[in-house]
Amino acid sequence: MTGRDEGRQARARLVLRELWRAYGEVAETRSLACAPGCHVCCSDRVLLTTLEAGLLAEELTATGQHDLLALAARAPATPGPACTHNALARACLAGQEPPADPGPGPGDTCPLLRGGLCAAYLARPLACRVMCSLTRCQPGGAASQDPWWVTVDTVFLQLVEQVNAGGGWGPLPRVLASLGQGGGQGLAVCENLPGLPVPPEHQERLSRLLGQVFSRSLNGQPLGLWINRLRV
Numbered sequence: 001m002t003g004r005d006e007g008r009q010a011r012a013r014l015v016l017r018e019l020w021r022a023y024g025e026v027a028e029t030r031s032l033a034c035a036p037g038c039h040v041c042c043s044d045r046v047l048l049t050t051l052e053a054g055l056l057a058e059e060l061t062a063t064g065q066h067d068l069l070a071l072a073a074r075a076p077a078t079p080g081p082a083c084t085h086n087a088l089a090r091a092c093l094a095g096q097e098p099p100a101d102p103g104p105g106p107g108d109t110c111p112l113l114r115g116g117l118c119a120a121y122l123a124r125p126l127a128c129r130v131m132c133s134l135t136r137c138q139p140g141g142a143a144s145q146d147p148w149w150v151t152v153d154t155v156f157l158q159l160v161e162q163v164n165a166g167g168g169w170g171p172l173p174r175v176l177a178s179l180g181q182g183g184g185q186g187l188a189v190c191e192n193l194p195g196l197p198v199p200p201e202h203q204e205r206l207s208r209l210l211g212q213v214f215s216r217s218l219n220g221q222p223l224g225l226w227i228n229r230l231r232v
């Protein structure tokens with residue numbers, strides 16, 4: 001990795017952590033049935049960026065869970081979706097049909113689930129942070145979501161993808177395995193944010209929310225500026 005790449009990686013990590021914090025604060029007001037130990041949603045189909053996987057791997061290493069990291073990276077390869085959040089948004093904004101997506105399928109339990117809890121909770125990817133439900137999920141069932149929060153979650157997922165633009169994205173075992181291979185074989189490529197295809201009824205509220213998020217100070221500069229500088 002060149003010095004320039006390392007600098008970008010360090011900035012991207014800083015921005016990613018700030019986006020996680022911002023999402024956590026925004027979601028504090030959310031009414032949920034989720035509780036510690038509830039883990040029906042913890043599947044190996046969880047999708048994350050290579051940047052997030054790097055932080056996840058660091059957390060597992062720092063907490064002495066090297067074996068679990070190796071095990072998770074060796075978990076059977078799971079199919080990823082046909083396109084990323086920003087690729088989907090780009091197609092939607094251009095009035096194009098998105099690529100056909102067979103869907104995630106049933107999947108297996110996430111390899112990082114230990115005793116009903118996440119082994120790397122502090123570094124869990126955004127896809128896990130946004131996984132919430134108004135009613136307790138049942139095995140094989142779907143989460144129950146408020147449409148406003150679906151919009152907010154999608155926008156934050158788009159922003160996290162932007163932060164890793166040019167990097168990889170895919171299901172957790174495959175992305176963890178790619179970290180040691182120096183490449184993103186088999187992963188989708190994260191894209192720049194093309195815009196936000198938001199339902200009309202959410203646009204004004206979202207604009208206010210993003211105004212607050214982008215004006216957060218990160219090392220003396222607005223978060224929005226940091227995110228924009230990570231465009232490729």
Ligand code: SF4
Binds near residue numbers: 039041131132135137
């Ligand atoms: S999303 Fe569903 S399974 Fe996951 S913690 Fe919330 S209620 Fe439990």
Ligand code: SF4
Binds near residue numbers: 043117118119
């Ligand atoms: S990384 Fe943690 S929170 Fe996310 S699916 Fe796996 S066990 Fe659950």
